[in-house]
Amino acid sequence: MDSKLLDSLHAVITRGKPVPVEKVPDPLEPGEYIVERVQEPTTCPKCEEGIVIVDDTDDRFEIRCHNNHFETIPTADRLRYAPDLNQVLATVADDLNLTLTSFDGQSLPRFAQAETAHGTLLYLIYAPRNYCDTVKQIYEDAIERGQPALLITPQDEITDIVELQFLFSVGHLVQAVPFSKLDNPALLKQTLRTAEEVENLGQDIIEQRFGASQDTLRERANTNPRYILSVLSNIRMLRENGEIKPGSGDLLEQTAEAVFMHLFPTQPDRGGEADSGQNLPDNVFYLWEQGSYKHTDYEPVLGVVDTKSGKTANFAKEKASGKHDNYLDLARKHSFQHGSVAHIFVVLDINGRQEIKYFDRIKEEYAENMYMVVLTLDALTTIFAAYLSSVISNELKLGSTSFTRAIYPFFHRDTFNADQNTDLRRQFRIVGRSQEGYQINLLERPDLLVINQDTVITHFRNIIDRDAEIKEILGRYFK
Numbered sequence: 001m002d003s004k005l006l007d008s009l010h011a012v013i014t015r016g017k018p019v020p021v022e023k024v025p026d027p028l029e030p031g032e033y034i035v036e037r038v039q040e041p042t043t044c045p046k047c048e049e050g051i052v053i054v055d056d057t058d059d060r061f062e063i064r065c066h067n068n069h070f071e072t073i074p075t076a077d078r079l080r081y082a083p084d085l086n087q088v089l090a091t092v093a094d095d096l097n098l099t100l101t102s103f104d105g106q107s108l109p110r111f112a113q114a115e116t117a118h119g120t121l122l123y124l125i126y127a128p129r130n131y132c133d134t135v136k137q138i139y140e141d142a143i144e145r146g147q148p149a150l151l152i153t154p155q156d157e158i159t160d161i162v163e164l165q166f167l168f169s170v171g172h173l174v175q176a177v178p179f180s181k182l183d184n185p186a187l188l189k190q191t192l193r194t195a196e197e198v199e200n201l202g203q204d205i206i207e208q209r210f211g212a213s214q215d216t217l218r219e220r221a222n223t224n225p226r227y228i229l230s231v232l233s234n235i236r237m238l239r240e241n242g243e244i245k246p247g248s249g250d251l252l253e254q255t256a257e258a259v260f261m262h263l264f265p266t267q268p269d270r271g272g273e274a275d276s277g278q279n280l281p282d283n284v285f286y287l288w289e290q291g292s293y294k295h296t297d298y299e300p301v302l303g304v305v306d307t308k309s310g311k312t313a314n315f316a317k318e319k320a321s322g323k324h325d326n327y328l329d330l331a332r333k334h335s336f337q338h339g340s341v342a343h344i345f346v347v348l349d350i351n352g353r354q355e356i357k358y359f360d361r362i363k364e365e366y367a368e369n370m371y372m373v374v375l376t377l378d379a380l381t382t383i384f385a386a387y388l389s390s391v392i393s394n395e396l397k398l399g400s401t402s403f404t405r406a407i408y409p410f411f412h413r414d415t416f417n418a419d420q421n422t423d424l425r426r427q428f429r430i431v432g433r434s435q436e437g438y439q440i441n442l443l444e445r446p447d448l449l450v451i452n453q454d455t456v457i458t459h460f461r462n463i464i465d466r467d468a469e470i471k472e473i474l475g476r477y478f479k
């Protein structure tokens, strides 16, 4: 949808009621995105008093008002124009390469709902009397259907919606989008993918193990994601929409820390924005298995985390010496002789192939047991969604003994590069031009791990497919 069309539709949707023809903004015309309807007169054109309609024909209304004026109002004066929400949602779906299969306007005015061939639901808020109640109704509807959904609001901010998600614990299932962001299909696709991929993976597992109709289990699996996941999966949109202001406390950093605290033993409040200017990483965690020190397969990993909350990680401006070498030095000294040190960057997006250039500059500072991990927000969200989903995390535990072991390759260089994981390194980010060159460059740098959503999904699927035997054993108990 181009921005002029978007602005005009946004205006008529925000207004929330049909308007006379002179108030229909360009380039909208009746028939296209706009429907014409006749609105019965309710007031007297002379005195504004209430009226009764005495007679109406195809081209006029005869009215009498409470002050006893008898008037004729031409039907043409009562033509009003409202947005065609069906067509609006069809266009949104089209921009996302989805096909609309049904449109439901029964809940108007409040919201319109549409289904796509893909299974994804689209909700569009229109003229609600109570905004928050409407958002809640949409959540209830989406939860009941158990399908990933995009919630489009005419309001410019989504903070209210993200806060409401907390009440519903829907986590990744419903993704909120301001109408004004609909001209960015790439952003929307990204937003939807997180919801869909996790949902699909969960669904596949349930079907494989228990057959197709397992509503109770499915419900249980969907009700446990929590607030962190809601925030995490909405960070990109909050950032794009300017709702995370620079210097307003770093939401990505705090949320990423909360995630790492769930997943691993961490050292909270280790540094970050609160100490900005000092030579401390955002947070530090340890990835180990109790009593596994002698298993070289699972040597301990010290994770030194830096979050990059800008729209795109500005690796070009990131200094390779100073802050980083200082705390990498600390990590080196602090007794990690028999383990690995992962220098981890959590990022929203990366411009071009900047992570490679930055890696080339900083690698001089790394000791033998150090390497760089670039973890995209979508990858982190997917890992955490899997962790919170009882069904998926249980499957991952069956496949790898523990959740930590399941995600170990993302944080451990040698495991990531091991023969059984070759397909992980081949899940490349899309960098646009010179994609092939980028891929070659990355393959030439075993000390740089770029973990994106595809890497995570591919790995999880590998683990789950591998454990057919364990499933068979468990299956006997379920008979």
Ligand SMILES: [Zn+2]
Residues within 6 Å of the ligand: 044, 045, 046, 047, 048, 049, 065, 066, 067, 068, 069
């Ligand atoms: Zn009157």
